[in-house]
Amino acid sequence: MNVASGHPLQSALLCLLRQPRRIRSFDQIHALLLTSGVTKDSFVAAEVVALLPAFVAPPAAYSAVKHIHRVRRYQFPLLFNSLISGYARSKHPHLGVVAYKLMLADGVFPDKYTFPIVLKSCIKFSGIGEARQLQGATVKLRFSGDLFVQNALVHVYAVCEEYGDAGLLFDKMPIRDVVSWTSLISGYVKGGLFGKALQWFSLMDVEPNVATLVSILVACGRLGAVNVGRAIHALVLKHDYGLNLVAGNALLDMYLKCECLEEARQIFDELPERDIVSWTSFISGLVQCKHPKEAMDVFNSMQASGVEPDNVTLCSVLSACASLGALSSGRWVHEYIERKGIQWDVHLGTTMVDMYSKCGCIDMAVSSFHEMPHKNVTSWNALLGALATHGHGSEALKYFEQMVGLGVIPNEVTFVAILCACCHSGLVKEGCHMFDLMTNSYKLVPWIEHYGCMVDLLGRAGLISEAYGLVRSMPIRADTYIWGALLSACKAHGNVELSQEFLSHLLDLEPSDSGVYVLLSNIFAADCRWADVTRVRRLMRQSSVTKETGTSIVEVNGEAHEFTVGEFLHPSKEDVWLALYAQSTSQFGEHSAIPNDGFLEVEAVLSPSRVLGLCPRISTRGSFATTEGLSSDPSGIGRNLGVRLEKSIAGVVERGSEGGSTGAGAYIVGVVDHPYLATWLPLWLTMLSHTSTMPVVLAVGHASTGKGVGLTCVRSVVRPLAPPYLRPASFSRRVDHVGGPVV
Known part of the structure; x- marks a missing residue:
């Protein structure tokens, strides 16, 4: 085969160059391309040059380009543009600017395609100073009026958050096409100014393209502007972008961000094809919308479809496992990562630590932390938070010292975790020291969460006055967590008087929070103040407050x-x-x-x-x-509610003898010191009646008075359970229950 005209060989060699893992000798293939004459084609040569940054050191790469440019006597900077483009896609984008300057030093002048490529490199490393120099060069070389160059400048200024320069340059453009508008809008979106992006979109006087609509959909998702998103959805359908995978993925993500699950499912089901972005967006969105079980089902479907998950997908799946407490599924993901040889990045490792922590395996959480090849402050925060949750305060303090010793600077989240650890372990002295360390040594301004931890720490230790003093000295207004912590401290230590003061603050902030009423009623119940309990319950009914279903x-x-x-x-x-x-x-x-x-x-x-x-x-x-x-x-x-394992209340149930008979024993149910306990008796008795032939005897009394109130006080509740399941009876003896007699 004639190599010079052998297109199959040319294609094969270029294919090898694009797959670094399959290349044994780049130099050999490159030499074959040069000696065969394939690089006489300038576009083939440009493809080869664009791949040089992945294999060759910068000086050698530039020398090779310079040599080919001189030998082939190219009259335009195509090869240099390709080299700069290769660097813009590499891990060292600043070398693109270096190559541009070397090109100028060697007397090779840029064209209108050079500047957008170099500006792309500037975006990658936020080189706003270099971008300004390039803008000056465009004026000097008379490219400032070129639409292609102007669009690139607008985009780099917007992405680098130089919005004033971007808007000024955009306003001065004599002609604006859809790329001009999209460059500005996408820059605002990438900079997080989603509202501003929507404002510019509303001023567009040209038809948007799919890139414009995708950027606006991202803005709608971040803002929760679902109505605007639906209007953009209509535009997508109008312009026949519905079959576009990029537009479909953007619509899916927007609806999930806005928590419109039904519309998101419809988009997902209608996608003609699904890539890793589609699956990952859907799984991640379901997790964020608190549908972790459905997220796991989608992940199983993804595996069945043959799509391999990436690190982002696995992070979302681990988050779903953490929400479900699905330990075995989380372990499977861990084994999958090891089996596939997937590299642990910081985000994946941190999510693994969080998953094991929330599934109750603190040992595996610590082990996963140590397996991470690279750790940042977020990773340390996850470990400290895990130890705090499981009550390992002393261990958390040791890891904090180790973290500081390694030169990792703690942030505000770090101190939230460490103060939480001290709170859950009752380490009052250590917690106060950490609070002082944060404010005095690290000069961090305390958040409301830091004050909340300190108030909770002092309150749990019985230092309610000190905790209240801290609240009054705070420079920020106390939130419901802080007042709730004080109220819980009053409950734990029997301070009924202060609890009513704290309650008033809580109700001002959260008048519909059922937990506030329940906590106060429990405080009154513990003090046998049943009239106050009734008053609180009546207030709940009047305010239409209901308890969260567990x-x-x-x-x-x-x-x-x-x-x-x-x-x-x-x-x-x-x-x-x-x-x-x-x-x-x-x-x-x-x-x-x-x-x-x-x-x-x-x-x-x-x-x-x-x-x-x-x-x-x-x-x-x-x-x-x-x-x-x-x-x-x-x-x-x-x-979904706080973890609290109460003791058995079987003390109110006892076997006894009915009357003077010699028959089998009867279940005696005593409602002691609890005016509402009868509400669950009907179902209890129904269950018991289906499984036992033993008669049931109901007796009601109050320990505080020692007087029986008789069966009639709950007769209306249990009337449907008439004999033989329930009947009045007298006893030949008094049955002593915890708290007093039942007559």
């Missing part, structure tokens, strides 16, 4: 199962009921003290675990795990 998720065999308080619709509900009943019957007769704190929280909660009145919040999902042949591991359980 949900929890348990992962079994790699699948997440969700349970919601008051709704028991799981397909395995029958097995769970049986497991719950078996658990309850094994505990009847055991007397455990009714905890003084938080007892009122069981009020009006009709989950199976509450109905049986025995188990912590995790008992339903724990029983489900038991039915699946697994142990209930709390580390694999996710919750």
